[in-house]
Amino acid sequence: MPFQFINSIISWFLKKRKHQIELFLKYPTDVQEELLLKLISLAKNTEFGKEQKFSKIKKYKDFRKKVSIQKYETIEPLIERCRKGEQNLFWPSKIKWFAKSSGTTNAKSKFIPVSDEALEDCHFKAGKDMLCLYINNNEDAKLFTGKGLRLGGSSAIYEDNDTYFGDLSAIIIENMPFWAEYSSAPKQEVALMEEWETKMEAIIDETIHENITSLVGVPSWMLVLLNRVLDKTGKDNILEVWPNLEVYFHGGVNFNPYREQYQKLIPKKDFKYYETYNASEGFFAIQDRNNSDELLLMLDYGIFYEFIPMSEYEGENSKAIPLSKVKKNTNYAVVITTNGGLWRYLIGDTVKFTSTKPYRVKITGRTKHHINVFGEELIIENAEEALKSACEKTNASVKDYTVAPIFMNGKENGAHEWIIEFENKPESLSFFTEILDNALKNCNSDYEAKRYNNMTLSMPKINEAREGLFYDWLKQKGKLGGQHKIPRLSNKRTFIEELNKLKN
Numbered sequence: 001m002p003f004q005f006i007n008s009i010i011s012w013f014l015k016k017r018k019h020q021i022e023l024f025l026k027y028p029t030d031v032q033e034e035l036l037l038k039l040i041s042l043a044k045n046t047e048f049g050k051e052q053k054f055s056k057i058k059k060y061k062d063f064r065k066k067v068s069i070q071k072y073e074t075i076e077p078l079i080e081r082c083r084k085g086e087q088n089l090f091w092p093s094k095i096k097w098f099a100k101s102s103g104t105t106n107a108k109s110k111f112i113p114v115s116d117e118a119l120e121d122c123h124f125k126a127g128k129d130m131l132c133l134y135i136n137n138n139e140d141a142k143l144f145t146g147k148g149l150r151l152g153g154s155s156a157i158y159e160d161n162d163t164y165f166g167d168l169s170a171i172i173i174e175n176m177p178f179w180a181e182y183s184s185a186p187k188q189e190v191a192l193m194e195e196w197e198t199k200m201e202a203i204i205d206e207t208i209h210e211n212i213t214s215l216v217g218v219p220s221w222m223l224v225l226l227n228r229v230l231d232k233t234g235k236d237n238i239l240e241v242w243p244n245l246e247v248y249f250h251g252g253v254n255f256n257p258y259r260e261q262y263q264k265l266i267p268k269k270d271f272k273y274y275e276t277y278n279a280s281e282g283f284f285a286i287q288d289r290n291n292s293d294e295l296l297l298m299l300d301y302g303i304f305y306e307f308i309p310m311s312e313y314e315g316e317n318s319k320a321i322p323l324s325k326v327k328k329n330t331n332y333a334v335v336i337t338t339n340g341g342l343w344r345y346l347i348g349d350t351v352k353f354t355s356t357k358p359y360r361v362k363i364t365g366r367t368k369h370h371i372n373v374f375g376e377e378l379i380i381e382n383a384e385e386a387l388k389s390a391c392e393k394t395n396a397s398v399k400d401y402t403v404a405p406i407f408m409n410g411k412e413n414g415a416h417e418w419i420i421e422f423e424n425k426p427e428s429l430s431f432f433t434e435i436l437d438n439a440l441k442n443c444n445s446d447y448e449a450k451r452y453n454n455m456t457l458s459m460p461k462i463n464e465a466r467e468g469l470f471y472d473w474l475k476q477k478g479k480l481g482g483q484h485k486i487p488r489l490s491n492k493r494t495f496i497e498e499l500n501k502l503k504n
Helices: 002-015 018-026 028-042 047-051 060-066 072-083 116-137 168-174 178-182 196-207 219-233 256-265 380-394 429-443 445-454 469-476 494-501
Strands: 097-100 111-114 147-151 158-160 163-166 212-217 247-250 272-279 282-286 295-297 303-309 332-338 345-356 359-366 397-406 415-424 461-464
Touching: 018 028, 018 116, 028 060, 028 303, 028 332, 072 111, 072 163, 097 168, 111 116, 111 168, 116 168, 116 247, 116 272, 116 282, 147 196, 147 219, 163 168, 196 219, 212 219, 219 247, 219 256, 256 380, 256 397, 272 295, 282 332, 359 380, 380 397, 380 429, 397 469, 397 494, 415 469, 415 494, 429 445, 429 461, 469 494
Parallel strands: 097 163, 147 212, 212 247, 247 272, 415 461
Antiparallel strands: 097 111, 158 163, 272 282, 282 295, 295 359, 303 332, 332 345, 345 359, 397 415
16 A cells, blocks of 8 residues: 555654664763754854854853843844844844744733744754654554644734744744645645634545544644534544544643543544643653653754753743753753744743653743742642542543632632633532642642631632633634633733633
């Protein structure tokens, strides 16, 4: 069969990359230090490189001393000049692509520079590695006897002063190498449709008769697509539509709240789930083992990593440490230096290392997306762990949620207000709340201390959302699809008040 032959050839080609991966697994510190010095050498004659005296930097300690940690607001003036056509500002090669960040629901957009090197040596390389690691772990994989269904975000590309901006997914589709285009569905013109709901229907029409062997996309939006596929076809599960489906590559949000729903949609015992960790700023980590919840940090994508212990986090005034100094089970903010011209850039994510030989991580949340109004230091990882426990003990499942503080009022204690859209509702919301509260106490000693005898925090208040509430909220904001996400935790009540207004 020609498809089997193609599958064998592509699989053989992808497997060869495993030897290069083994190199950075064996010599992580050397690979990272060499990469940093290469980036500095390439950019020494840029405006930023001259200003920071890159030519005098000979080792990591020099770099850390001379270059300050940066937030987007700090480098925005340089990026805006680049968007207007100026070049050689922070990276030597021409930059014409900018990924409009969709990682938050804030009105203010970020425009992340995407160089040709970042596309080729980071994003596309990661796409190949994702397949390489999967195929090496699954000798009987038949991915390339069919196609991968990719679900990107808002795929419109906008031109401004001979530069272009849009979602990262749109930029990747525009520049996709032939091998990836050949093995993907839907075709480019459908994938690049601007209006989200129209695009969903077009994707379904094109793919329900294809031999789809893999899925790629954000869990929340892929779930919407798969349910619409069943509505359209009248089938009971996705395997009746795509019987050769074998793996789902996902990222963008924590998968645990969605796992049970996917297992119902794809009732196949040996079906594989592979997580990735990527963003507009770069592709960082990939699950490298079957049935694992840890991600291998990829060290040769043109990204140099530093980390700030969250216990010492002070934004741009923080002191960062290199990869060689990290410890397991400590919460760190991630700082990156990239082949797209970001220098000691705070991406806003937090991770913890589960292993240092090799370096594997779990995503724990965002530096901004936490609740610490009362000293409780609640992070997304705590919320997800507690929700999982509450769902298991009440046979419930959660579709979406968000949490915000209820501020103290006179003699009234503070509390946390949750809005939860259930896929399967618990029989007793009060029992669910009690289990959730106890689980939060078990996984977060600061929360437990504030809840002691209701001294600072009262019992959480949980509001059950009507079906489609979060979808309608994102639609109202023009943020349907792709990597647009519900903000899980916030120190402010802005999001939760907007949702409360849409509840009925």
